[in-house]
Amino acid sequence: MPELPEVETTRRGIAPFLLGDRVERVEVREPRLRWPVPADLDQCLAGTEMLSLDRRGKYLLARNVRGTLIAHLGMSGSLRVLTRPEPPSPHDHVDILMAGGTVIRYRDPRRFGCLLWTGGDPFDHPLLRDLGPEPLSDGFDGAYLHRCSRGRRAPVKGFVMDARVVVGVGNIYASEALSMAGIHPLRAAGRVSRQRYDVLAGAIRDTLERSIRLGGTTLRDFVNPAGEPGYFEQTLRVYGRAGQPCRTCGAPLRQVVVGQRSTFYCASCQR
DNA sequence: CAACGGACCTGCCTGC
DNA sequence: TGCAGGCAGGTCCGTT
Numbered sequence: 250m251p252e253l254p255e256v257e258t259t260r261r262g263i264a265p266f267l268l269g270d271r272v273e274r275v276e277v278r279e280p281r282l283r284w285p286v287p288a289d290l291d292q293c294l295a296g297t298e299m300l301s302l303d304r305r306g307k308y309l310l311a312r313n314v315r316g317t318l319i320a321h322l323g324m325s326g327s328l329r330v331l332t333r334p335e336p337p338s339p340h341d342h343v344d345i346l347m348a349g350g351t352v353i354r355y356r357d358p359r360r361f362g363c364l365l366w367t368g369g370d371p372f373d374h375p376l377l378r379d380l381g382p383e384p385l386s387d388g389f390d391g392a393y394l395h396r397c398s399r400g401r402r403a404p405v406k407g408f409v410m411d412a413r414v415v416v417g418v419g420n421i422y423a424s425e426a427l428s429m430a431g432i433h434p435l436r437a438a439g440r441v442s443r444q445r446y447d448v449l450a451g452a453i454r455d456t457l458e459r460s461i462r463l464g465g466t467t468l469r470d471f472v473n474p475a476g477e478p479g480y481f482e483q484t485l486r487v488y489g490r491a492g493q494p495c496r497t498c499g500a501p502l503r504q505v506v507v508g509q510r511s512t513f514y515c516a517s518c519q520r
Numbered sequence: 521c522a523a524c525g526g527a528c529c530t531g532c533c534t535g536c
Numbered sequence: 537t538g539c540a541g542g543c544a545g546g547t548c549c550g551t552t
Contacts, residue, residue: 251545252545252546255545281529283528283529283547321546322545323529323546324530324545325529325530325544358529358530358531359529359531359546360528360530361528400521401523402522402523407523410546412546412547419545420545421545466545468544468545469531469532471545488545508523508524508525509526510546511544
């Protein structure tokens with residue numbers, strides 16, 4: 250489900266309820282996520298105030314005086330804010346109960362996500378250490394992508410989805426950004442010009458920023474922490490639109506599999 | 521190193 | 537109606 254815009258939407262949604270309040274306790278009903286939820290997570294969080302909630306790629310980082318909670322939503326994860334008690338559904342694995350009475354509820358049917366704890370610098374954690382730049386930061390531009398891509402023969406679509414290259418670009422937004430930039434998803438990353446990487450870097454940035462503004466993409470079930478859907482789906486150019494007309498030239502959009510992921514593009518607009 | 525396939529899970533939809 | 541098969545927004549890990 251969540252790519253960068255959905256994770257950022259989630260961060261903004263829970264921040265007002267998590268920050269400036271004290272954690273009462275943590276209730277773990279199902280610790281078997283991608284990696285086990287630490288057995289002492291409650292001791293790490295209980296009684297402390299959350300000091301900051303940041304995002305690094307698709308990871309959420311919630312810091313208190315003792316360390317940092319590292320959260321990832323995987324494919325099907327979500328965090329919701331409950332202002333009144335609600336009985337947990339089967340996949341509501343973890344609750345963070347705040348002193349003020351609100352509950353931050355972690356749900357993840359497929360359990361590809363994780364909730365981990367680190368007492369050290371979270372950016373030194375093995376999961377975060379090797380991540381590439383944030384696509385909305387100044388360090389990310391066409392010159393960087395061009396430099397990074399030299400000698401790479403694999404498709405450019407997989408290249409921009411590689412978190413060591415740039416974080417946060419998942420399967421939807423990779424197709425969308427390549428469509429905006431007019432680049433064929435199967436083109437070898439090393440055979441895209443510097444000029445075209447300038448356009449692509451801008452397209453990635455624009456696509457992600459626009460989606461954040463619209464509250465993310467709701468394909469099946471994404472809702473923000475308040476339970477509201479995102480509206481970016483209505484503006485998708487290619488994702489999920491195989492056979493339908495290209496919004497630019499009218500040609501039927503195509504679907505191929507790249508690196509085991511469905512990929513959508515216009516054969517006449519993207520070269 | 522870069523590149524690829526498999527693995528981890530459940531739910532939902534399609535077609536027989 | 538039941539069931540098998542395929543597919544889904546991620547990403548780590550082992551092998552070539």
